[in-house]
Amino acid sequence: MSGEDFQGCHPNLGASRISWINQFLASASIRQKVFVGYAVSIGLAILGTTTGLGIGQHYQKAALAELTRAQKQEHLLKNLQIAILEVRSYPYLGPLHLGEFNSPRVAPPVAVPMEDLQLVQDKIDQAQQLLLEAEGFVTEFDTCSKTNTNQLLALLKTYTIIIDSYKTLIQSLLSEIESGNLPDDQLKLAQRQLLQQNNPELTSALERFFEKSDQLIRAAQFKQQQGLSALNRADKLCFGIIVSSMIASVAIAILLAIHTSNAIAQLIKSLTEITEQVKQESNFTLQAPVTTQDEVGVLATSLNQLIHRMADYTQELQQTDIQLIQNEKMSSLGTMVAGIAHEINNPINFIYGNLFFTSDYIEDLLSLVELYQQYYPNPDPEIKNQLEEIDLEFLAQDLPKIIASMKGGAERIREIVLSMRNFSRLDEAEMKPVNIHEGIDNTLVLLSNRLKPGIEVIKQYGDLPLVDCYPAQLNQVFLSILENALDAIEKDATEYKAIEHKSVESCPSPVFTIRIQTELVDQNWVVIRIADNGPGIPAAIKDRIFDPFFTTKDPGQGTGLGLAISYQIITKHRGKIEVASEPGQGAEFVISLPR
Structure with missing residues (x-):
């Protein structure tokens, strides 16, 4: 994957993680949030402690291994030096590394006793045993630096030369002594010649050995100091990781506590504000925001349901009040309408019924007047004046019309009364x-x-x-x-108000x-x-x-x-x-x- 591809997919991965966290915070209960918060804090502390101990042990192990190797190297080199010095400590072999056989200040050697040579040979055997341990050390620590390994091999090679030289010398001396064929003077001369023959090689080997061994001992001591420093650093690293994890866990616990408390307090504050607003404004369309599914979210949902029920109850109460008002209104109106209709209907029926008789009576009277005019065409002047004043002819024509109009009005009133009674219908x-x-x-x-x-x-x-x-x-x-x-x-x-008083035909x-x-x-x-x-x-x-x-x-x-x-x-x-x-x-x- 290229760098651009990685950069392209990394934000999606982070966004998905953030989305998952937000989804969890929205759906989890308060108990789960608190539990997860403490679990994360304690888990981080445990993980940090375990990681710190693991890393510390890893570096401590490496430092201890280096320290052990350096100590063993120093111990081995010092043992090798001691072994050479013990062999050298015998007066018969001491001058080997000094080249003093030809010096006039040194007395010629005396004959070597058999017992001393046996002791020297035992020391040489011990030195060879140390050589085997040294070879095992090189094999055991073959992962060390190549330079250090080569130096050890060169030192062991020098040590081998020295041991072989001493061993050859001792064996030759033992052979001379065991033969017993030479007198003392010739035996001493043979020992001198033998020592002089091996002296240059041994001297050179001893010088190289002590020089290189001192260098390696100093290097081992330096390595020991480095190992101790590395061990201290490992301890500090372990302690630092543990302390950092503890601080991080405490910080996360505090942040989670603040976040949880703020979230709960914010939601409760929002619920309180909505409740106060509903109470003050009587606005039942308000709804509390439900952003989580925890106990506070359930409380918000319950509050919304309560507000909705209150809205329904308030509407039902208003409708009931309206219905009661309307029933009372219609009852009063119906009673009044029925009473008015009854009171109007009685005289109207009386008037309407008497109009038929009135019409007949008027017709009879007009007929009688007409007969009087036929039989008495020349009435008295007083009667004649009265007839002209009342316009008997007009009265005869207009009275039937008046009676018909009154009859139509009465019928209209009867229709209105009937409509009023039908409209109310209280029964x-x-x-x-x-x-x-x-x-x-x-x-x-x-x-x-x-x-x-x-x-x-x-x-x-x-x-x-x-x-x-x-x-x-x-x-x-x-x-x-x-x-x-x-x-x-x-x-x-309104434009028709001007023609309200005109006849219908003119509209x-x-x-x-x-x-x-x-x-x-x-x-x-x-x-x-x-x-x-x-x-x-x-x-x-x-x-x-x-x-x-x-x-x-x-x-x-x-x-x-x-x-x-x-x-x-x-x-x-x-x-x-x-x-x-x-x-x-x-x-x-x-x-x-x-x-």
Whole structure:
């Protein structure tokens, strides 16, 4: 993998790790977070201690090995020197390395006793044993530096030369002594010649040996110092790693504790702020942020559910209050309407019933007057003046018209009273089959005083079956929708105020219309459409027109309950009420009721 490839994939790896950590912090419980935090801290301390001890032991082992090798090398070299010095300590062999046999100050050697030569030979054997140990040392530490190994091999080679020389010398002396053929003078002479013959080689070997061995001993001592220093460094490294891991574990524990406590405190603070805001503003649309799945996240979820339930309960309470107010209002209104209708209906029935008799009586009186005129064409002047004053001919023509007009007015009053009684229908507490068109017509009768010139109601009724419903409540829905339609278009119909007092024939074609359509859809649904061509409903408030107490009318002109109650009534009938509107294109309410 190239350097660019590694750099390209490394951020993704780090991002995935960070994402995993964030996911864990979001999903883990507080207990798990605390446990993982302490586990990471303690684990880091244990790992650091173990790592420190392991690394320290590794370097300590290497330092001890170097120290042991240097000590063994020094010990071995010193033993080799001691062995040579012990062999040299005998007076018969001491001058070998000094070259003093020809010196006049040195007395000639005496004959060597047999016992001393045996002791010397034992020392030589011990020296050879040390040589074997030295060779084993070189083999054991063959991983040392090549220079040091070569120096040891050269030293051992010199040592071998010395030992072989002494061994040869001793064996020759022993042979001379054991032969016993030579007298003492000749034996001493032979010993002298033998020593002189081996003296140059031994002298050179001894000089090289002691020189090189001293150098190697100093090098070994230096190595020992280095080994001790390395051992101290290993101890310090071990201690440093352990202390660093302890400090890191404590720091991580503190950071995790701070992070966990801040996270919990921040969430609890957020929950407290949301709770206070909901309490002060009564805004049940607020929701606490749920960023984790731990106990605090569960608490936030529970709080959100509680706020939602409070919103539902508050809405239900408002609807109940609205319903109670409306029931009380309708009860009072119905009682009043029924009483007024009854009080009006009694005299109207009396008037309407007596109009027939009055008409007959007037016709009889007019007939009698006509007979008097036929039989008495020339009445007294006083009667003649009275007839001219009252215009008997006009009275005869106008009285039937007055009676007919009174009869029409009485019939209109009777229709209004009947519509009022049908609209209230307080005695109908159960659903019953009702003619929808009759309810719409009764509602229009009650609103006839608001149907001013310039406003036309177009009825396009379909062939509808009877619908099971609560008639009074359904009439209330029609009344609320029609009143809103009239309120919307009345503002734009002010130009017709100037012609309100003119005759109907002089009015121009209506500009504003309220269209009422009914139809049967899929043989299962009765659909009532009430549309106007007024200014329409702004999009900003269209979704709120069914909310309780929401109104766009001026203060004192609307309670904001009409459409909210209408929505509840249609829902109670298991139906649907919808509104479609475009600004400037009017509004259409669509009511769908099941058969």
